[in-house]
Amino acid sequence: xxxxxxxxxxxxxxxxxxxxxxxxxxxxxxxxxxxxxxxxxxxxxxxxxxxxxxxxxxxxxxxxxxxxxxxxxxxxxxxxxxxxxxxxxxxxxxxxxxxxxxxxxxxxxxxxxxxxxxxxxxxxxxxxxxxxxxxxxxxxxxxxxxxxxxxxxxxxxxxxxxxxxxxxxxxxxxxxx
Numbered sequence: 001x002x003x004x005x006x007x008x009x010x011x012x013x014x015x016x017x018x019x020x021x022x023x024x025x026x027x028x029x030x031x032x033x034x035x036x037x038x039x040x041x042x043x044x045x046x047x048x049x050x051x052x053x054x055x056x057x058x059x060x061x062x063x064x065x066x067x068x069x070x071x072x073x074x075x076x077x078x079x080x081x082x083x084x085x086x087x088x089x090x091x092x093x094x095x096x097x098x099x100x101x102x103x104x105x106x107x108x109x110x111x112x113x114x115x116x117x118x119x120x121x122x123x124x125x126x127x128x129x130x131x132x133x134x135x136x137x138x139x140x141x142x143x144x145x146x147x148x149x150x151x152x153x154x155x156x157x158x159x160x161x162x163x164x165x166x167x168x169x170x171x172x173x174x175x176x177x
Contacts, residue, residue, distance in 0.1 A: 021132030087160035094153030105135035
């Protein structure tokens with residue numbers, strides 16, 4: 001048994017395609033918004049951590065110890081703290097690149113004119129769904145770029161913390177003695 005009205009079946013299929021395209025378009029917009037929100041929060045966190053790391057650089061400790069080995073040890077600690085700061089700055093730069101304004105696509109509605117007032121819905125829905133498809137592909141590519149930059153920022157942030165956290169413990173022990 002075939003469909004009773006093949007034209008109505010085509011219209012329903014086209015409507016389904018349009019609905020899927022609209023949902024994907026909304027999903028990509030939400031994905032962009034979520035990435036930018038997370039990057040903004042991490043920018044603030046990295047800024048605070050840079051300030052905290054900079055306060056770790058206590059030059060009075062060099063004057064406290066007259067032993068050359070202690071001074072060399074302190075300079076090595078500062079060297080690794082400097083590496084942590086550089087990694088945090090790279091992380092900050094990557095997060096800022098996530099927020100960089102890019103040209104996201106929007107549905108081109110210029111094809112909607114008087115000819116579609118009398119056209120059947122099938123052709124109109126198909127053309128809109130096709131427009132959505134092009135925009136979704138473009139926006140998805142831009143979002144993938146943002147994800148890569150975000151992941152790089154997260155990785156540099158993790159490396160900085162792996163270097164800095166043991167150093168802060170060592171500096172605290174040295175300050176105690």
